[in-house]
Amino acid sequence: MLKQERQEYILHQLNLHNKVLCADLSSKMGVSDDTVRRDLQELSQEDKLIKVHGGALSKSFHTAFDREMVYNIENKNIIAKKAAALVQNGMYILTSGGTSILEFAKSLDQQLNATFFTCSLNAAIEFAHHPSIEVVMIGDKIAKESMLATGASAVQAIESIQADLCIMGINSMDTQFGLSENDWEVVQIKKAMIKASKKTVCIGISEKLNSQQKIKVANLDEIDILITELDPNDPLLAPYKQHGIIIY
Amino acid sequence: MLKQERQEYILHQLNLHNKVLCADLSSKMGVSDDTVRRDLQELSQEDKLIKVHGGALSKSFHTAFDREMVYNIENKNIIAKKAAALVQNGMYILTSGGTSILEFAKSLDQQLNATFFTCSLNAAIEFAHHPSIEVVMIGDKIAKESMLATGASAVQAIESIQADLCIMGINSMDTQFGLSENDWEVVQIKKAMIKASKKTVCIGISEKLNSQQKIKVANLDEIDILITELDPNDPLLAPYKQHGIIIY
DNA sequence: TTCGCATTTGCGGTTTTTTGCATAATTTGT
DNA sequence: ACAAATTATGCAAAAAACCGCAAATGCGAA
Known part of the structure; x- marks a missing residue:
């Protein structure tokens, strides 16, 4: 087994189980403990994992959070304020989840x-804290990573709504591929939401722009409004404007 | 189990329960008391928790000290543990809301x-934090005080379920009037839940016993099991036992 | 292919870390 | 104050990490 091969295998196992044991790896891969240790040491130096006595732990689980989080909250606040201005009394509004929506x-x-x-x-929960608005939770099986109700029943429920506005946090947007996501179930929900609304508003920090993920949610022509923390005239937004999207 | 893994588990438990017992941890993790103690000591030196006799306390919780709170949380923990013992693999379970359920x-x-x-x-949300269980949110209009989905649609959804167990936090219980509540919408939900389950378990601190509220949820004969923080032989529980309710 | 060179790997011995146990000391609750 | 439970301490065994070296392997060039 080649060194590269081994290290890829180690990282793969780490993604699966969030933990690997030196002894396990050496027997699984048919190499000595020392070799595994050296692999782990290298990967640790490359910041790919956290080496501990007896094995290694996945990095994502341990840290990965709240570094740029803090920084982005300011931007998300700018976005939230712009989006909030679009909402008028009496409206029926569909929203997705995500931190941008929470700020909104x-x-x-x-x-x-x-x-x-x-x-x-x-x-x-966030909406329910508001004194006067009505909140309807659309239920179904909960997807744990996103804390989102997904499934056929949820999609059906959405289909039975005629909303004025759909306010959607974006994961990835791109002039070619449009709006995209990585989770198939979430995509079904978002598609249904867009379909059920007269207008679709996408909100998210500009980082998310010009990136794409595996599954398409919608083409750009299905999006009516795009809100980022940037000034509407920022050149980064020009291509989207050309696709007929209104920028706030 | 790796050392770092253990320590993360300890901190996780501490976030959940605000308190951990040495003995609990050692049996849960399958290591000796001494090892747990040493872990706690290290974490304490790193200022991650507060070590006390028999276990450790969450740092954040210790600062905000409220006698009443602590007292009730302890009781709710006792209740939660008893209730958790009733749940078996493969079961379908309906639950209401409330702090007792959260502890559960x-x-x-x-x-x-x-x-x-x-x-x-x-x-x-609390259920969704669990690594392996499935969570289905039953959606509808959100009642803000209780953060509960209530309404005809939710009732219908519940009616379409055949659950093994219904675990219900109680507001008021009484030998005369049975289980009662103040909110009409919530009552509809709870009634539907009891009807949709083979067995109904009521959980709540003993304070709630022998009190009644405006609207009846169920007669005592619809309740199968009652769990409080008290010993099953406590005289306060005797009248309920006489109504054929099993006490844990 | 074959040779040479750098890298990688495995092994023996040593050091360090971790863990569990026994015993003594301490704390807690009654 | 006393009995029970919890903790500290010292210690020994096991596991893991470290170190240096020699053999093996991979790789590029002749």
Whole structure:
């Protein structure tokens, strides 16, 4: 077994189990403990994993959080305020989940009277804190990573709604591929939401722009409005403007 | 189990329960008391927790000290553990919301494989933190005070379920009036849940016993099991036992 | 292919870390 | 104050990591 091969295998196992044991690896790969140790040491130096006595732990599980998180909250706040301005009394609004949406929920005018539909547990809670708006949770099996209700029943429920606005946090957007996601179930939900709304608003920090993921949610022509933290005239947004999307 | 893994597990448990017992940890993780003690000592030196006799306390919790709170949380923990013991692999379980249910969710065995249905946003989130159980959120209009989905659609959804167990936090219970609540919408949900389950388990601190509220949820004969923080032989529970309810 | 060179790998011996146990000391609750 | 439970301490065995070296392997060039 080649060195590269081994190291890829180690990282693969680490993604699967979040932990690997030196002894396991050496017997599985048919090499000596020392070799495994050296592999782990290298990978650790490359910052790919965390080496511990007896094996290694996945890095993603341990850290991975709250570095740029803090930085982005400011931007998300700018976005949230712009989005909140679009909401008017009496509207029926579908929303996805995600941190941008949570900020949006916090930014809503306290006098606002509107009805929000969402599949996201966290978003539902945030909306429910608001004094006057109505919140409808769309239920189904919960996808744990995203805390989103997904499945046929949720899609059906969404299909039975005629909303004025769909406010959607974006993961990836691109002039070629449009709006895309990595999770098939979530994609089904988002597609249904867009279909069920008169207008679709995408919100997200500009980092998410010009990137794509595996599964397409919608073409750009299905998107009506795009909100980022940038100035509407920022050149980064020009290509989207050319596709007929209104930028705020 | 690796050392770092153990320590992360300890901190995780501490976030969940605000308190851990040496003995609990050693049996859960399959290591000796001494090892756990040494782990706690290290974590304590790193300022990650506060070590006390018999276990450790969460740092954040210790600062905000509230006698009443602590007292009730301890009781709710006792209740939660008893309730968790009733759940077996493969079961379909309906649950209501409330703090007792949240504690119950935290106390579930990490290896458990079961499916939980709930109308409570908070409960759904808590269940979804569990590594292996399935969570189904039953959606509808959110009642803000209780963060519960209520309404005809939710009731219908519940009616289409055949659950093994219904675990219900109680607000008021009484030998005369049975189980009662103040919110009409919530009552509809709870009634539907009891009807949809083979067995109904009521959980709640003993304070809630021998009190009644405006609207009846169920007669005592519809309740199979009652769990409080008290010893099953406590005289306070005797009248309920006489009504054929099993006490844990 | 074959040769030479750099890298990689395995092994023996040593050091360090970790863990569990026994016993003594301490704390807790009654 | 006493009995039970919890903790500290010292110690020994096992596991893992480290070190240096020689053999093996991979790789590029002749």
